[in-house]
Amino acid sequence: MPPHPEWTAAMFPDEVWEHVFSFLPSDADRNVAAASCHAWLRIERRSRRRVFVGNCYAVAPAVAVARFPEARAVEVKGKPHFADFDLVPGDWGGGADEWVAAMAEGWPQLEELRFKRMVVSDDCLEVIARSFRNFRVLGLAFCEGFSTAGLAAVAANCRNLRVLDLQENVIEDNCSHWLSHFPESFTSLVHLNIACLPGEVNVPVLERLVSRCTNLKTLKLNHAVPLEKLVILLRKAPQLVDLGTGRFSGEHHLDLYSKLESAFTGYKSLKSLSGTWEAVPAYLPAVYSVCEGLTSLNLSYATTQNPELIKLVSRCKSLQRLWVMDFIEDDGLAAVASSCKLLQELRVFPSDPYGPQPVSLTERGLVAISAGCPMLHSVLYFCNQMTNAALIAIALNRPNLTRFRLCIIEPQTPDYLTLQPLDAGFSAIVESCKDLRRLSVSGLLTDRVFKSIGAYADRLEMLSVAFAGDSDAGLHYILSGCKSLRKLEIRDCPFGDKPLLANAAKLETMRSLWMSSCSLTLGACKLLARKMPRLNVEIIDERRGASWDSRPDDCPVEKLYVYRTVAGPRSDTPSCVWTV
Amino acid sequence: MTPPLEHDYIGLAETSAMENSTKISSSSSSSSSTVSNSEDNGKLIGHLNLKETELRLGLPGSEFPERGEGVGLTLGLPKSFGSGAKRGFSDAIDGSAKWVFSGGGGSEVGLGKGGILFSPRGENGSGKLPVASPAKDLGGVGKATGQENKGKVGSGLAAPAAKAQVVGWPPIRSYRKNTMASNSSKNKEDDEGKQEVGCLYIKVSMDGAPYLRKVDLKTYSNYKELSLALEKMFSCFIIGQCSSNEVSSRERISESRMIDTLQGSEYVLTYEDKDGDWMLVGDVPWDMFIISCQKLRIMKGSDATGNAPRALE
Numbered sequence: 001m002p003p004h005p006e007w008t009a010a011m012f013p014d015e016v017w018e019h020v021f022s023f024l025p026s027d028a029d030r031n032v033a034a035a036s037c038h039a040w041l042r043i044e045r046r047s048r049r050r051v052f053v054g055n056c057y058a059v060a061p062a063v064a065v066a067r068f069p070e071a072r073a074v075e076v077k078g079k080p081h082f083a084d085f086d087l088v089p090g091d092w093g094g095g096a097d098e099w100v101a102a103m104a105e106g107w108p109q110l111e112e113l114r115f116k117r118m119v120v121s122d123d124c125l126e127v128i129a130r131s132f133r134n135f136r137v138l139g140l141a142f143c144e145g146f147s148t149a150g151l152a153a154v155a156a157n158c159r160n161l162r163v164l165d166l167q168e169n170v171i172e173d174n175c176s177h178w179l180s181h182f183p184e185s186f187t188s189l190v191h192l193n194i195a196c197l198p199g200e201v202n203v204p205v206l207e208r209l210v211s212r213c214t215n216l217k218t219l220k221l222n223h224a225v226p227l228e229k230l231v232i233l234l235r236k237a238p239q240l241v242d243l244g245t246g247r248f249s250g251e252h253h254l255d256l257y258s259k260l261e262s263a264f265t266g267y268k269s270l271k272s273l274s275g276t277w278e279a280v281p282a283y284l285p286a287v288y289s290v291c292e293g294l295t296s297l298n299l300s301y302a303t304t305q306n307p308e309l310i311k312l313v314s315r316c317k318s319l320q321r322l323w324v325m326d327f328i329e330d331d332g333l334a335a336v337a338s339s340c341k342l343l344q345e346l347r348v349f350p351s352d353p354y355g356p357q358p359v360s361l362t363e364r365g366l367v368a369i370s371a372g373c374p375m376l377h378s379v380l381y382f383c384n385q386m387t388n389a390a391l392i393a394i395a396l397n398r399p400n401l402t403r404f405r406l407c408i409i410e411p412q413t414p415d416y417l418t419l420q421p422l423d424a425g426f427s428a429i430v431e432s433c434k435d436l437r438r439l440s441v442s443g444l445l446t447d448r449v450f451k452s453i454g455a456y457a458d459r460l461e462m463l464s465v466a467f468a469g470d471s472d473a474g475l476h477y478i479l480s481g482c483k484s485l486r487k488l489e490i491r492d493c494p495f496g497d498k499p500l501l502a503n504a505a506k507l508e509t510m511r512s513l514w515m516s517s518c519s520l521t522l523g524a525c526k527l528l529a530r531k532m533p534r535l536n537v538e539i540i541d542e543r544r545g546a547s548w549d550s551r552p553d554d555c556p557v558e559k560l561y562v563y564r565t566v567a568g569p570r571s572d573t574p575s576c577v578w579t580v
Numbered sequence: 581m582t583p584p585l586e587h588d589y590i591g592l593a594e595t596s597a598m599e600n601s602t603k604i605s606s607s608s609s610s611s612s613s614t615v616s617n618s619e620d621n622g623k624l625i626g627h628l629n630l631k632e633t634e635l636r637l638g639l640p641g642s643e644f645p646e647r648g649e650g651v652g653l654t655l656g657l658p659k660s661f662g663s664g665a666k667r668g669f670s671d672a673i674d675g676s677a678k679w680v681f682s683g684g685g686g687s688e689v690g691l692g693k694g695g696i697l698f699s700p701r702g703e704n705g706s707g708k709l710p711v712a713s714p715a716k717d718l719g720g721v722g723k724a725t726g727q728e729n730k731g732k733v734g735s736g737l738a739a740p741a742a743k744a745q746v747v748g749w750p751p752i753r754s755y756r757k758n759t760m761a762s763n764s765s766k767n768k769e770d771d772e773g774k775q776e777v778g779c780l781y782i783k784v785s786m787d788g789a790p791y792l793r794k795v796d797l798k799t800y801s802n803y804k805e806l807s808l809a810l811e812k813m814f815s816c817f818i819i820g821q822c823s824s825n826e827v828s829s830r831e832r833i834s835e836s837r838m839i840d841t842l843q844g845s846e847y848v849l850t851y852e853d854k855d856g857d858w859m860l861v862g863d864v865p866w867d868m869f870i871i872s873c874q875k876l877r878i879m880k881g882s883d884a885t886g887n888a889p890r891a892l893e
Contacts, residue, residue: 082748084751084753084754085747085748085749085751085752085753085754086747086748086754087747087748142753142755168753168755170755196755276759281796281799282796282798282799300756301756301759301760307799308799349752349756350750350752351760353750353752354745382750382752407750407751409750411746411749440751464751466749466751467749491748492746
């Protein structure tokens with residue numbers, strides 16, 4: 001209900017509207033406000049402080065920067081999600097250089113910058129380090145292309161840095177003393193996550209840094225910090241709320257265990273614990289004293305097994321988030337279901353996905369959790385077997401699910417009891433869980449499940465499909481339904497040209513579509529590109545063969561990435577990408 | 581090739597090696613696969629039918645003349661694999677620790693005809709031992725039900741091996757894959773001779789078993805827990821201990837039955853105390869026991885007591 005333009009703009013000065021807009025919770029709301037009239041467009045864009053760019057190629061950097069001149073915080077995402085699983089060639093794109101350059105130019109007062117799945121060079125980091133006087137937060141997740149030399153530049157120049165969050169990046173280690181570049185006068189650090197750093201860490205330097213940054217709340221160490229050093233660091237930072245212990249192992253010392261135990265006993269505020277925990281069952285009881293207060297536990301890289309694992313997790317009665325390996329087994333999940341009543345998010349990762357699966361983790365564990373944890377809304381679960389009955393039980397137990405990602409490791413695995421496809425199970429999920437926003441399906445699935453998904457999953461924003469479906473109808477159901485769909489990623493499904501072309505307009509309402517190893521042809525892609533000028537239709541061909549211009553229309557397309565954009569075709573396409 | 585009497589432990593590193601090994605004995609997998617298939621629904625994992633599976637130890641690449649007899653499940657090994665040289669414990673464990681026993685030849689081990697495949701549940705003290713993976717070799721018993729249910733029962737063994745690695749599937753980040761891979765290799769390094777703190781690692785031997793295990797006594801609080809853990813650890817070497825309908829699930833076996841299994845029919849748990857004497861486990865209070873225990877030994881009942889084995893309830 002947009003207000004009448006003339007009287008609203010005149011009634012209040014801009015600053016009042018800006019204040020009003022500051023209460024709008026999401027970008028989507030602000031976008032709606034901005035679209036209602038020119039005055040509001042002007043006011044809103046001038047007052048927007050947080051800018052989110054879900055696809056770095058959807059808009060030209062300079063345009064985004066100009067549109068929101070007062071931005072203080074920005075997040076930009078690059079590569080498609082399937083890049084995580086090696087489906088996207090390394091040189092596909094997602095470079096951050098142009099973004100950093102535009103931001104340095106237009107946003108000198110930028111305070112927060114987060115990149116996800118982008119290629120960030122050391123040059124970028126140097127520009128970032130020097131361009132923003134009041135820079136506070138740097139977050140790099142699943143990025144690559146930089147080294148510790150770049151981090152050294154950030155450390156040396158960002159005088160007010162609060163957050164350095166490096167999450168699962170690929171970092172080259174060529175400057176092992178980069179931590180020393182934080183000047184002695186530097187004390188502002190609140191959050192330091194270096195868990196993914198490949199090399200050694202100068203522990204004395206880290207100790208001094210931790211000592212002088214008295215507001216440090218989050219410290220996530222990498223593998224290079226052995227237990228005896230961890231103890232020292234812990235003693236220097238008893239105020240930590242979030243701790244990543246690194247490898248949690250080390251040389252035996254006589255009283256190391258008791259030192260460790262007493263260090264943890266001092267931790268009154270610890271809420272979140274993580275680490276790689278390399279198989280040291282004997283040390284685990286040392287952390288028992290903090291378990292009661294933990295809300296987040298990430299043992300998804302830990303080789304800890306039962307019974308130690310169960311013993312540890314069952315003590316964490318306040319747990320809201322649990323990431324764990326399948327070593328937890330059904331027994332462990334049953335224990336979690338009875339101990340961790342506040343659990344909201346569960347992720348269970350496979351310990352040996354390519355191997356013979358000696359671990360006893362089945363659908364029963366997930367059913368137990370769904371029954372025992374009333375607040376559970378987010379699930380990521382890798383397992384080997386599933387039944388429709390289990391999925392139906394989960395759906396009925398937990399209609400409040402918002403994220404449900406199930407990966408049955410062997411493709412096209414049916415219900416192991418009935419040998420039926422898992423259509424009924426996943427249909428139950430989408431029918432029961434009305435707020436479902438993210439769904440990944442697996443196992444043996446026919447077009448029927450997509451009919452249900454299309455019809456019922458009204459709030460679904462992201463759908464991942466692999467080795468599923470029988471025919472074009474499956475894709476058609478999805479694209480013609482799923483009112484809120486933003487991201488669709490499909491691999492190895494028998495979906496062809498027709499549903500894509502029939503639902504071309506839908507693609508402009510979405511952020512992106514990925515299709516690989518389906519049944520698409522060049523002709524359809526050309527048609528799509530012609531029909532929808534505001535889509536970039538990218539054909540990804542790793543063989544980098546003959547020019548796609550000259551190929552016949554029936555040439556199969558192995559990988560397709562389609563996304564809406566106002567920036568037109570990008571200028572940095574590598575040889576493996578052809579924008580149709 | 582060394583004489584067949586020597587037994588050996590082979591860790592097959594790659595899937596391809598597994599493929600080769602599993603192809604050789606796929607015919608005998610069907611019995612074990614169907615058995616597991618028919619069992620109670622939730623308990624398919626880790627279920628081994630002892631009557632149907634037989635395993636003998638032998639050398640890599642050696643022929644198995646006894647294959648013709650009965651239902652023995654024997655695993656062969658690719659010829660490329662064995663120089664036949666005896667490999668050290670740590671050599672035999674690769675990063676992802678896939679253990680395979682090759683059947684064949686005579687064996688000094690004393691397992692006779694009924695040895696079952698090593699069960700992977702390394703407990704506590706062997707927490708650092710890489711997890712072994714016999715189920716796959718026995719026709720993917722339990723675990724590969726997906727394949728079995730597709731009707732490929734007869735090729736139960738082949739199916740897991742044929743699980744060729746599809747690019748990007750299962751959807752696990754490379755970062756995670758790399759971290760896990762480097763973790764397991766680090767475990768291998770840490771394995772050798774590092775003494776852990778705050779724990780009491782002692783060696784456990786079992787008569788007839790080819791190698792010893794280590795347990796951390798501090799992780800147990802009573803004899804029952806210890807006994808349970810030892811039973812799990814050494815169950816692969818226990819022949820026909822459990823009554824047949826209990827075998828399906830470790831969980832279902834009551835504690836007392838477990839203790840019976842270990843200490844009942846054939847085996848007796850003993851320990852060496854500080855004076856070097858061999859004592860029967862269970863006489864002294866637990867706290868006293870863990871202080872004085874230097875080593876554990878699971879003795880054959882006949883050796884230990886000279887009595888006839890107790891019958892199971």
